[in-house]
Each structure stands twice: as C-alpha cells, then as structure tokens.
Amino acid sequence: MDLITVTRKPGGEFAIRVRGHEVICDVSAKEGGRDAGPxxxxxxxxxxxxxxxxxxxxxxxxxxxxxxxxxxxxxxxxxxxxxxxxxxxxxxxxxxxxxxxxxxxxxxxxxxxxxxxxxxxxxxxxxxxxxxxx
Amino acid sequence: METKPLGGKQIEVDEDGFIQDPGAWDEAVAKDLAVTEGVNDMSENHWKVVNYLRNYYLEFQMAPMIRKLCKETGFKLKEIYDMFPSGPAKGACKVAGLPKPTGCV
Structure with a gap:
C-alpha cells in the first residue's frame, strides 16, 4: 500500500494524503479544533x-x-x-x-x-x- | 449548572443542553428542547420516536440501542436523522428528556 501521511495545516486541521488525494480531518471547537472536516x-x-x-x-x-x-x-x-x-x-x-x-x-x-x-x-x-x- | 427556561419552567441543563432531572420533562419542555435542536414543528413521527425513547428510559433507566429504536419505531436510520438532524443521541434523546447518553444512542 502507498504511504499515507497526516500533517497539520496552517488552520490547525490535519490533511490525510495518499496517492495525490487529500482528505481533511478535524475536531469540533469544543475539542480544540474548528470543525474543518470529519x-x-x-x-x-x-x-x-x-x-x-x-x-x-x-x-x-x-x-x-x-x-x-x-x-x-x-x-x-x-x-x-x-x-x-x-x-x-x-x-x-x-x-x-x-x-x-x-x-x-x-x-x-x-x-x-x-x-x-x-x-x-x-x-x-x-x-x-x-x-x-x- | 446552568438553568434554562423550558416549557414555562426554569430547568437545570448540562453544558450540552440535556435536562438533568428527567422528572421535569413534559410535552411543553419537549417542544422547547426540540427548537434548540432545529426542530420547530414536532410531527406525529417526532412524537413516536420521542415517546418510544421516553418509555424505554422509564422502564430500563437507559437509552435503547439505535438499531432497536429503528426496529421498534419502524423508521430507517436516515429517517431518524431527517427528523432529528443532530441524531438519535444528541437530538431525539435530548428532546425526550433523557440524560446525555454515553454508550447507547
């Protein structure tokens, strides 16, 4: 399987990247995030x-x-x-x-x-x- | 603990708006709780879900599993979410006056 990376973006959310695709992952404001993604x-x-x-x-x-x-x-x-x-x-x-x-x-x-x-x-x-x- | 005006009474709620004393619940309270969940008009179907949750809780002191809720009320999961956009736990249980569920719905 190809390498999957998870890196923090400037807004604080995380980008999951694999094979040129990107999925954003975040948490709610209550949990310290800004709900920028699932x-x-x-x-x-x-x-x-x-x-x-x-x-x-x-x-x-x-x-x-x-x-x-x-x-x-x-x-x-x-x-x-x-x-x-x-x-x-x-x-x-x-x-x-x-x-x-x-x-x-x-x-x-x-x-x-x-x-x-x-x-x-x-x-x-x-x-x-x-x-x-x- | 915060108190909120619900159904013409001052009722204690937790940080997520769940009422703390299930005994303080009545239909007027449910209608006001529903508004906080984006449900401005409680239909017959909304009441079917709410009454099922409430009766189950009064009998077993816990919320039912979601699959049981769907089976017993005859609604698909998606239909429950269409009625209660924040879902069976955060939405329907709150309107039914249940404490915030942890393990079940």
Missing part, C-alpha cells in the same frame, strides 16, 4: 460505510441489479472507559430489483468487505515515536 471517528465509520457500499455495488453490478442505487447510512454508538466506538449501525440500501433470495448474499459480501473484516479481526498496530525534522 473527525477521525467519522472517517473510520465512513471508511466502513464506503467499503460496504463499494463491495455491495460490485455485487449488484455483477448480477445486473440496476433499479436504484446502493447507498449506506450509518452512525456510531460511543462507549466509555476507554472512550471508543462501541457499535456501528448501518442501513444498506440496495437496488429495488434485488430479490429477497439475494439479500443474505449481499449481507455476506458486506460482512466480508476488507474494512469490516479488519474491525472483526483487529490488526496489530505497531508504532514508533520520532522527533520532528520540520
């Missing part, structure tokens, strides 16, 4: 929703279901001690011509998307702390 937790949830949407769209496209769009609405339930995402609630909309008999297959596809699979099987996170050279 929060890290929102981006995490959004990544899950996008992954579910991409995989479901691929399935529907492959099987020719085109009467309507794939769309995801989701929200998170926070938990305390430590503060974290305690749950994610996802509504996945699929084209109207998807038969009931295919719903379980779509559920499996959504369950197996890489981000969902990662959350089900937490990865090892290995980090080092180094001094800034800027």
């Amino acid at each position: 929060t890290p937790v929102e981006l995490l949830a959004g990544a899950l929703g996008a992954c579910v949407a991409v995989m479901s769209q691929r399935y529907c496209g492959t099987h020719g279901y085109k009467d309507g769009e794939v769309a995801v609405s989701l929200t998170v339930e926070m938990a305390d001690n430590p503060k974290r995402v305690g749950g994610v609630v996802i509504d996945l909309e699929v084209p109207r011509d998807v038969p009931e008999s295919r719903m379980e297959a779509i559920r499996r596809v959504a369950d197996l998307c890489p981000v969902h699979a990662t959350l089900r099987n937490p990865p090892r996170v290995d980090f080092d702390i180094v001094l800034s050279d800027n």
Whole structure:
C-alpha cells in the first residue's frame, strides 16, 4: 500500500494524503479544533460505510441489479472507559430489483468487505515515536 | 449548572443542553428542547420516536440501542436523522428528556 501521511495545516486541521488525494480531518471547537472536516471517528465509520457500499455495488453490478442505487447510512454508538466506538449501525440500501433470495448474499459480501473484516479481526498496530525534522 | 427556561419552567441543563432531572420533562419542555435542536414543528413521527425513547428510559433507566429504536419505531436510520438532524443521541434523546447518553444512542 502507498504511504499515507497526516500533517497539520496552517488552520490547525490535519490533511490525510495518499496517492495525490487529500482528505481533511478535524475536531469540533469544543475539542480544540474548528470543525474543518470529519473527525477521525467519522472517517473510520465512513471508511466502513464506503467499503460496504463499494463491495455491495460490485455485487449488484455483477448480477445486473440496476433499479436504484446502493447507498449506506450509518452512525456510531460511543462507549466509555476507554472512550471508543462501541457499535456501528448501518442501513444498506440496495437496488429495488434485488430479490429477497439475494439479500443474505449481499449481507455476506458486506460482512466480508476488507474494512469490516479488519474491525472483526483487529490488526496489530505497531508504532514508533520520532522527533520532528520540520 | 446552568438553568434554562423550558416549557414555562426554569430547568437545570448540562453544558450540552440535556435536562438533568428527567422528572421535569413534559410535552411543553419537549417542544422547547426540540427548537434548540432545529426542530420547530414536532410531527406525529417526532412524537413516536420521542415517546418510544421516553418509555424505554422509564422502564430500563437507559437509552435503547439505535438499531432497536429503528426496529421498534419502524423508521430507517436516515429517517431518524431527517427528523432529528443532530441524531438519535444528541437530538431525539435530548428532546425526550433523557440524560446525555454515553454508550447507547
């Protein structure tokens, strides 16, 4: 995978950059930011929703279901001690011509998307702390 | 703790505007709380959500999980957000007079 960098911008928000793309991430004023973009937790949830949407769209496209769009609405339930995402609630909309008999297959596809699979099987996170050279 | 005029009474609220004494809640308080959440007109559907949350809280002393709220009221997640733009936790629970939820909605 390409290198992903997260750097602070003049306004205090952070820019996440990868392969020439940039996504802004910030926190609310209450938490010391200025709400210039989604929060890290929102981006995490959004990544899950996008992954579910991409995989479901691929399935529907492959099987020719085109009467309507794939769309995801989701929200998170926070938990305390430590503060974290305690749950994610996802509504996945699929084209109207998807038969009931295919719903379980779509559920499996959504369950197996890489981000969902990662959350089900937490990865090892290995980090080092180094001094800034800027 | 700050007090605010809600439903014709002075009611104690936390820093996010959640009322501190669920017993102080009534429909007039709910209507004023709704305005603080950008809901100027409480429809039948708004009341369906609010009453479900309130009854659940009175029975279990906690807010329901969001999926349960959707299933029991018959609303999709997006529809809940359409009604309460700040969501089931910050919006609907506040209007229903629940304490600020942490772990559930």
